[in-house]
Amino acid sequence: METITTSAPPKKRLDQVRDKIRFKHYSLSTEDTYVSWIKQFILFNGKRHPTEMGAAEVERFLTYLATERHVSSSTQNQALSAILFLYRDVLAVQLPWLDGFERSKKPRRLPVVLTTAEVQQLLKHAESAPPPIGLLIRLLYGTGMRLMEAVRLRVKDVELSRKEIVVRDGKGGKDRVTMLPESLLEPMRTQLALRKSWHDEDLRLGKVDVWLPDALAVKYPNAAREWGWQYVFAAANYSVDLRSKVERRHHVDEKQVQRYVKKAAAAAGIVKPTSPHTLRHSFATHILQAGYDIRTVQELLGHSDVSTTVTIQREVKTPSPDGAGG
Structure with missing residues (x-):
């Protein structure tokens, strides 16, 4: 046949x-x-x-x-x-x-930077955001992290004893270390304790696997279930992964953070266009005003080119009377 x-x-x-x-x-x-x-x-x-x-x-x-x-x-x-x-x-x-195709040139504009007084007012109004959004907003300003770096933060990369956060696979695929302000240590401990209780429950229900990049998932097949690899800021509810179709916890929705930053800025009476990235620029400006050298700020922000940090430095004219931090 x-x-x-x-x-x-x-x-x-x-x-x-x-x-x-x-x-x-x-x-x-x-x-x-x-x-x-x-x-x-x-x-x-x-x-x-x-x-x-x-x-x-x-x-x-x-x-x-x-x-x-x-x-x-x-x-x-x-x-x-x-x-x-x-x-x-x-x-x-x-x-x-x-x-040889020429890309359109992006117009050069100075970043929007809030004063320390404006930031403190914004953070005060952000306290009304549902947990953990308020803490995330404070973390953006206190560490200078990008929005997606913060929502994707893993438990193993929070170093409370050293007051540091390790940012993995940042822009350009680089790792870096940034500061964790003293004022955020206790809120982060509280968040981690809550997150651990969720992890224990997820283990019991068999829904503990967290998303990992394919290469890591192959290299460390058990890592997706381990506590250290879990998202610090996980969503309260389970959702189905669009690619793998596995039901599990994703990280919190970054759009929620964007929404509440805008709401807090409006409630604080801030007329400048304000987004999560504005808090990153404000962090950089305020620690420069506090006396940090530009190379240190470049490392904290993960800028490949110091000229990017210099653009922010142009905003720094006089020292801020109330300093920086989260």
Whole structure:
């Protein structure tokens, strides 16, 4: 009897993009963003196959984004990054025009910085946020961490005895150490005690596994259940992981933090545009005012280039009368 073999149908283009992004361990938000831009690029060009297009089609799409949709230069560059990923990483096409394609220049603006009095008022109003959001907001200012670095913080990286936090896999894939203010030691102990009770309950229910990057999950197969690898700021409820379909605790929703920072700023009467990142800039400015040297501040913030820290230093003109900290 003749054996009939059938091969699986080729995957759709966007599914190939998702597979490649997951292979490279990019975040879910990056996956959604890249897939969205690539889809828009293909639809804009009449659903033509990407290999049939070139620099003219890319330039026309980016021009449309700028002139008709009025997107910012950073958004336009995000779209270009997605298109470059499609060609280089998914299609494995090295086209000469990709290397010479000029990115839109982001306008240079000084960061928004709050005064120490404004920060203290904001933190006071943030106390009304549901736990642990209020503590997270205080942590952003007291440590200078980025929002996602804070919500993804693991138990093992909180060093209460040394008053330090180890930031793992920060921007650019680097680790660094930042300070943990004295004023946050007891709130962090309380948060860890609550988190430990949840972990014990999760063990009992068999829902204790926490998300780990694929490489770590393979290297340390039991780590996902261990206390040290758990998120410090875990969500109160379980949710289904969109990729693995496993039900477990995720970290708190970063959008909650963004929302409550804006609410606290409004309640404090702050008219400056204020976001979680504003607290990072304010932290850097205030410790510079307190006498820290710029190289130390660069290390605490995890800036690759000191010029980024210098941009913040330009805001520092006179010492603050009430100092810095959380």
